Amino acid sequence: xxxxxxxxxxxxxxxxxxxxxxxxxxxxxxxxxxxxxxxxxxxxxxxxxxxxxxxxxxxxxxxxxxxxxxxxxxxxxxxxxxxxxxxxxxxxxxxxxxxxxxxxxxxxxxxxxxxxxxxxxxxxxxxxxxxxxxxxxxxxxxxxxxxxxxxxxxxxxxxx
Amino acid sequence: xxxxxxxxxxxxxxxxxxxxxxxxxxxxxxxxxxxxxxxxxxxxxxxxxxxxxxxxxxxxxxxxxxxxxxxxxxxxxxxxxxxxxxxxxxxxxxxxxxxxxxxxxxxxxxxxxxxxxxxxxxxxxxxxxxxxxxxxxxxxxxxxxxxxxxxxxxxxxxxxxxxxxxxxxxxxxxxxxxxxxxxxxxxxxxxxxxxxxxxxxxxxxxxxxxxxxxxxxxxxxxxxxxxxxxxxxxxxxxxxxxxxxxxxxxxxxxxxxxxxxxxxxxxxxxxxxxxxxxxxxxxxxxxxxxxxxxxxxxxxxxxxxxxxxxxxxxxxxxxxxxxxxxxxxxxxxxxxxxxxxxxxxxxxxxxxxxxxxxxxxxxxxxxxxxxxxxxxxxxxxxxxxxxxxxxxxxxxxxxxxxxxxxxxxxxxxxxxxxxxxxxxxxxxxxxxxxxxxxxxxxxxxxxxxxxxxxx
Ligand code: FES
Ligand code: FES
Numbered sequence: 001x002x003x004x005x006x007x008x009x010x011x012x013x014x015x016x017x018x019x020x021x022x023x024x025x026x027x028x029x030x031x032x033x034x035x036x037x038x039x040x041x042x043x044x045x046x047x048x049x050x051x052x053x054x055x056x057x058x059x060x061x062x063x064x065x066x067x068x069x070x071x072x073x074x075x076x077x078x079x080x081x082x083x084x085x086x087x088x089x090x091x092x093x094x095x096x097x098x099x100x101x102x103x104x105x106x107x108x109x110x111x112x113x114x115x116x117x118x119x120x121x122x123x124x125x126x127x128x129x130x131x132x133x134x135x136x137x138x139x140x141x142x143x144x145x146x147x148x149x150x151x152x153x154x155x156x157x158x159x160x
Numbered sequence: 161x162x163x164x165x166x167x168x169x170x171x172x173x174x175x176x177x178x179x180x181x182x183x184x185x186x187x188x189x190x191x192x193x194x195x196x197x198x199x200x201x202x203x204x205x206x207x208x209x210x211x212x213x214x215x216x217x218x219x220x221x222x223x224x225x226x227x228x229x230x231x232x233x234x235x236x237x238x239x240x241x242x243x244x245x246x247x248x249x250x251x252x253x254x255x256x257x258x259x260x261x262x263x264x265x266x267x268x269x270x271x272x273x274x275x276x277x278x279x280x281x282x283x284x285x286x287x288x289x290x291x292x293x294x295x296x297x298x299x300x301x302x303x304x305x306x307x308x309x310x311x312x313x314x315x316x317x318x319x320x321x322x323x324x325x326x327x328x329x330x331x332x333x334x335x336x337x338x339x340x341x342x343x344x345x346x347x348x349x350x351x352x353x354x355x356x357x358x359x360x361x362x363x364x365x366x367x368x369x370x371x372x373x374x375x376x377x378x379x380x381x382x383x384x385x386x387x388x389x390x391x392x393x394x395x396x397x398x399x400x401x402x403x404x405x406x407x408x409x410x411x412x413x414x415x416x417x418x419x420x421x422x423x424x425x426x427x428x429x430x431x432x433x434x435x436x437x438x439x440x441x442x443x444x445x446x447x448x449x450x451x452x453x454x455x456x457x458x459x460x461x462x463x464x465x466x467x468x469x470x471x472x473x474x475x476x477x478x479x480x481x482x483x484x485x486x487x488x489x490x491x492x493x494x495x496x497x498x499x500x501x502x503x504x505x506x507x508x509x510x511x512x513x514x515x516x517x518x519x520x521x522x523x524x525x526x527x528x529x530x531x532x533x534x535x536x537x538x539x540x541x542x543x544x545x546x547x548x549x550x551x552x553x554x555x556x557x558x559x560x561x562x563x564x565x566x567x568x569x570x571x572x573x574x575x576x577x578x579x580x581x582x583x584x585x586x587x588x589x590x591x592x593x594x595x596x597x598x599x600x601x602x603x604x605x606x607x608x609x610x611x612x613x614x615x
Contacts, residue, residue, distance in 0.1 A: 030201075030203075031203055032212050034203075035194075036194070036197075036198075036200075036201035037194025037195075038191075038194075039198070039200075039369075039370065039419070040200065041369040041370060041371070041419075041451070042451035043450070043451065044451060046451070047369055047451075049369055070597075074247075076194065077192075077193065077194040078193065078194040078195070080193070081193055083582070086192065086193070089192075090192040093188070093191075093192045094184060094188045094189065094192050095184075097182070097185070097188075098547060099185075099191040099192060100265050100420075101191075101367075101368075101418060101419045101420045101421075102187065102188075102190065102191030102192075102371070102419070103198065103369045103370040103419030103420060104369050105191045105192055105194075106194045109192065135369060136369070137366075137368055137369050137420045138420055139366060139419070
């Protein structure tokens, strides 16, 4: 099968790969580049576990073709901690027990990050809306909502 | 919280100072940084992908299987059928002597439920495996199927599973698990009211976010490392050893990281065939359920039917309880004979009743095999029992909580299955619940204790 070149910036570093035409961004990241933080829970756009950030926007990487991401800037959960210091969202997920089995967590954190990047002080309803594409079967969602609100508060205190 | 009974006073001398404290989970740092390694995060060079050809019929005889076109498909490395599996007929609980072996790893001559695995295709890519699987030709002769437990138990119903010979699990106690305590008919005769109701549930899928699967790597010395999300590591290892007729020392299982299980990952389904594939090809093998397979193929909680007949006095005492429980195992046993047996022990509920009669049946139908899920065997029973308790309270115009205080079991009471009650806490739980919910309960009940003396 003909290979297609793809080149993008992932968590601050340049990546270049040849993939089969039609390869999803999820498979390219996981199988080719070796970033397994996005998870495949359904491969059909229904669970949100594969969520990543492409040029500032939340994307389901299982429904995004790798070849459409040429030149893009991509962020995944594995790239959030800086110099070993957890991102406020990661800290909050840890502190509020927002992660049980952990399979939904990287996708949840991506969805939450896009929300806070655009809306630093979201209401509870805005948090619920922002996470509505991400399924969690363990926590019952409440600790996750609390984690996002906690991280938003921590951010605004740091900014003040 | 002030309790009428002090728990563990005689057991624990140390301070339980961790209780009530939030302590970080040891696995959370891995989860929030995306570093936790789930089985599917393992990738090996040259890894093959396994896809199953599944039965489109609920019940059918297999006349023939033609894999020739699939074998010619580009990228296909191996196609497996029943004859490739060393010990193809197995049952999970054989490890604790619960037989007979009644399930095939790959269907042999017959399929008994829609979705049953028939042929396994191993190919270089997932796509090639999928395309080749679609080229396998299976010639079926469709047989009459039975989906309803009561229909399945009628004489003349199609036999679902010949390894059993009848559509119920044969316990050493006969066609069902039985509990007999006191004289239930005398209890009904003396009762002021008798109420019989039946309760039914549908199968429930666990729907974990991570689907069932495993990745197998041959170690080059005839040993195999299996990265799996099973919830039953040693059950899986031992059953794989039986199915593949391979000593356990050749199998190395790595797991414990499960992306949601809830009981749905205790059946030995993906590992034996993936390890066999790795053995026969000498290549790493990955077998992951698609979301559709997770929802349609993996074992759900069993459908159940519970018929409860109670005799109750105007003063609130339940004097007789008769329960008939049916557990729909689907086409194969898996953990269901155990689930139905648990129900038999559980059914009187946490109540002391002098006359009890219980029959629980594990029934075979042409439905997806059911298995474990969070309290299986008792969860649906509890739903039925507690709805029944509310109905009984209404029948005698009594407060539903006070009605439960009257019947609550207490330390020293003999349970219907002849185990004396120890460590009862129902009364204290109900007292605390009444306080928390501001539910008015007469003072005499709030003064009760699970200790019989001094109450
Ligand atoms: S894997 Fe992309 S939404 Fe489920
Ligand atoms: S923590 Fe398990 S799915 Fe969310």
